[in-house]
Amino acid sequence: MTPRVRVDGQVRDQVSVLDRGLGYGDGLFETIRFVGSGAPLWPRHMQRLEEGCRRLGLPMPGPGVLLAEAREVSHGLDQAVVRITLTRGLGARGYRPPVRPQSTRIVAAFEPPPPDxxxxxxxxxxxxxxxxxxxxxxxxxxxxxxxxxxxxxxxxxxxxxxxxxxxxxxxxxxxxxxxxxxxxxxxxxxxxxxxxxxxxxxxxxxxxxxxxxxxxxxxxxxxxxxxxxxxxxxxxxxxxxxxxxxxxxxxxxxxxxxxxxxxxxxxxx
The missing domain is CATH 3.20.10.10 (D-amino Acid Aminotransferase, subunit A, domain 2)
Structure with a gap:
């Protein structure tokens, strides 16, 4: 079965041990409920992610790229929870962030919680x-x-x-x-x-x-x-x-x- 994960657009489920998201929690995430190929609150998620990127000084991926990848990983699911994780990417040891960060982008789909x-x-x-x-x-x-x-x-x-x-x-x-x-x-x-x-x-x-x-x-x-x-x-x-x-x-x-x-x-x- 193809993993329902994309890392920087590629089908894989691993990131570098030097990623600042792993080392320092340096990043943001969105957890998005999909119904078929659509997410009713998608614009609000993108608005918050963009605001978070601005405040943390992270490059904001194109919302169109994120939506395409979210649909890829959730394809075939009637309902899905898609998590988009954005980190500052690789960096040298220490808290000082890189001057020109190259973000790591992780998009993963999961089965939603059962209806209650x-x-x-x-x-x-x-x-x-x-x-x-x-x-x-x-x-x-x-x-x-x-x-x-x-x-x-x-x-x-x-x-x-x-x-x-x-x-x-x-x-x-x-x-x-x-x-x-x-x-x-x-x-x-x-x-x-x-x-x-x-x-x-x-x-x-x-x-x-x-x-x-x-x-x-x-x-x-x-x-x-x-x-x-x-x-x-x-x-x-x-x-x-x-x-x-x-x-x-x-x-x-x-x-x-x-x-x-x-x-x-x-x-x-």
Missing amino acids: QAAQTDGICVRLCATRLAPQPLLAGLKHLNRLEQVLARAEWDDPAIAEGLLCDVDGFVISATAANLFAVFGDTLATPVLDRCGVAGVARAEVLAAWPHAQVRRIALAELRQADELFLSSSVRGILPVRELDGHALAVGPVTRALQAHWRELGF
Whole structure:
């Protein structure tokens, strides 16, 4: 079987041990849900990747090249998750980046997670993680390759009944789940944490904010979050996931969550 991986456009699944992505986490990635040959949120993924390249000083591959390679690796799959990884490429030992980097481009396709209708309908259970996210405004919002905080947080539990973990920053403000963004409904107001100091600004989050233009982007303390009428997570792979329980506190799956799930389906997912 042909590997569903392309490295710099070639069918292979290895990179150099001198690649800065491996040595320093020096790079970015996008995880994109494909339906057939199309990706409903492709423009948002490319917008975020381009912004990340600008902020990190990486050459941005042509979106047309990336789309062609994504379609190659996902060909034959009705649904796929395509991961695009972009590193600064090869470099000498040491933190100083090369003056003219030659990026490494990795495009790989995977089977999507199996459908979980119960999670979509009834909601998921979420726990609070002890791991805190450190502030770094220079990297805030980016989907960079260093995900060690999320790895440590996800290692905190192995209970299959718990679907996600909630992450706060070092000051106790809520930021996100380990692999999804967070939204809360207070009365008739939708809110999501501001991500100016840490966290990943997800493309599904951007889609929700575009669909609900009066939503607030602000700091949310954990105590306030516990008073929310609705909670849901947004993920480009998993969609809109209602939260029915946070650390044993039950929540209703309300009308705002249902409306945004309907919007997600209208996108083609």
